[in-house]
Amino acid sequence: MTARLPSLNGLRAFEAAARHLSFTLAAQELNVTQTAISHQIRRLEEELGIKLFIRQSRSLALTPEATDYLPGIRAAFQDLRTATDRLLRNGNDRMLTVSTLTSFAVKWLLPRLAPFQEKHPDIDVRITTSTDLVDFRRGTVDAAIRYGRGQWPGLRAEWLMTDQMFPVCSPALLEGNNALRKPEDLARFTLLHTTGYNDDWRFWLTAAGLPTHIAKNPGLTFDLSFMTIQAAVDGIGVAIGHTAFVQDDIAKGRLVAPFDVTLPEDAGYYFVTPHEKANLPKVTAFRDWLTATMRQ
Numbered sequence: 001m002t003a004r005l006p007s008l009n010g011l012r013a014f015e016a017a018a019r020h021l022s023f024t025l026a027a028q029e030l031n032v033t034q035t036a037i038s039h040q041i042r043r044l045e046e047e048l049g050i051k052l053f054i055r056q057s058r059s060l061a062l063t064p065e066a067t068d069y070l071p072g073i074r075a076a077f078q079d080l081r082t083a084t085d086r087l088l089r090n091g092n093d094r095m096l097t098v099s100t101l102t103s104f105a106v107k108w109l110l111p112r113l114a115p116f117q118e119k120h121p122d123i124d125v126r127i128t129t130s131t132d133l134v135d136f137r138r139g140t141v142d143a144a145i146r147y148g149r150g151q152w153p154g155l156r157a158e159w160l161m162t163d164q165m166f167p168v169c170s171p172a173l174l175e176g177n178n179a180l181r182k183p184e185d186l187a188r189f190t191l192l193h194t195t196g197y198n199d200d201w202r203f204w205l206t207a208a209g210l211p212t213h214i215a216k217n218p219g220l221t222f223d224l225s226f227m228t229i230q231a232a233v234d235g236i237g238v239a240i241g242h243t244a245f246v247q248d249d250i251a252k253g254r255l256v257a258p259f260d261v262t263l264p265e266d267a268g269y270y271f272v273t274p275h276e277k278a279n280l281p282k283v284t285a286f287r288d289w290l291t292a293t294m295r296q
């Protein structure tokens with residue numbers, strides 16, 4: 001005999017209240033009154049014949065039975081959200097959402113995206129940027145371009161390209177009596193840094209046979225790589241450039257690489273997708289274009 005399902009509203013109130021351990025916060029999330037949450041929980045407890053919460057003067061706690069019950073209820077609501085999202089997204093299969101790093105989007109992806117749109121006018125591309133790992137189960141992201149070593153469990157990661165890093169600056173810094181001519185001259189110039197890439201200058205200085213304390217000289221630090229590169233373009237100082245972020249500026253003469261010492265990086269860029277989306281036509285089309293473009 002199949003057990004009768006309890007009230008969906010009661011289950012939703014239980015999941016929210018158990019997550020917050022607060023009827024007040026659950027009511028705010030579900031846009032109902034605290035009294036309504038209390039009534040729904042009481043009705044659910046009556047339907048189940050089981051006490052779910054221990055109500056104390058200033059706190060709320062789960063009973064052992066509720067603690068065992070909660071993971072299954074939470075998973076069920078997540079499955080409902082995922083199924084609904086999949087249903088709605090299948091109705092709009094033209095939309096392709098790609099997540100990547102802000103600096104990669106600004107300095108590499110966006111300047112090259114027009115040919116893909118011309119070749120695939122039936123696909124609407126949405127670019128979203130974040131430094132956080134994508135939770136493909138919860139969001140609407142179809143694919144991600146990420147920097148790393150290709151080890152993301154449960155996901156399909158396909159190598160795109162590696163990077164090299166080396167100093168870059170405006171051509172204006174190579175002119176005049178105080179020009180930047182040799183690596184030792186870096187001690188006289190403002191070094192530009194990016195948050196999260198704190199060791200770049202130290203690694204390069206070591207490879208060039210220079211003292212690493214030069215990297216500790218007063219300089220400027222930016223949150224995002226494309227801001228650091230723009231400061232170098234504007235002649236403010238010298239930055240460590242990564243191939244993907246500076247190759248266009250070098251090609252157009254806005255930046256130069258004044259020295260021959262370059263460092264290969266031990267990580268690279270990958271195209272990351274959940275296995276169930278990896279072979280969707282819109283994902284395959286974007287992957288093929290991306291791979292071909294990077295080979296060029």
